[in-house]
Amino acid sequence: MCVYSGSCEPITIRRLCHTSRNALVAESSVRYLSGANVGGWYAPNLTSDASGIGSWSEDELVQYLRTGHVENRAQAAxxxxxxIEHSLRYLSDDLHSMAAYLKQVPAMATGPMAGLSVCALALLIV
Incomplete structure (x- = not known):
């Protein structure tokens, strides 16, 4: 059984990483899971848009969540x-629940503001 937060979002789906920030450095609700730069890493678009996981099958998502690798698609870092190493690889049916959840997230194309880091946004405010 998949563990969900209060918003019915799987806890392991890191919206803090995959959702960009607005001008007040809060999560941008209109850019939910559409990708962002965090701590020197890019957390990619997890929506069903073509710039995200739109062309991925549910089985590919499960494989990625379990192993961190899908040939010609992605490699986790x-x-x-x-x-994945410390948690996700030990799950089974939960991974299918997470993949199904991600496949139903509304499409959101990665846009010009989607990848701004918290530090970059702070510079815009100053």
């Missing part, structure tokens, strides 16, 4: 690789 940084925080995602750690999450």
């Amino acid at each position: 940084g925080g995602r690789a750690e999450a």
Whole structure:
């Protein structure tokens, strides 16, 4: 059984990393899971848009969540690789629940503001 937060979002889906920030450095609700730069890493678009995981099958998502690798698609690194090594790889049916959740997230193309880091946004405010 998949563990969900209060917003019915799988806890392991890191919206803090994959959702860009607005001008007040809060999560941009209109850019939910559309990708962002965090701590020197790029957390990619997890929406069903073509710039995200739109062309991925549910089985490919499960494979990525379990192993961190999908041939010709992606290789996990940084925080995602750690999450897979220490947590996600031990799940089974939960991975299918997470993949199904991600496939239903509304499409959001990666845009020009989507990848700004918290530090870059702070510079814009100053």
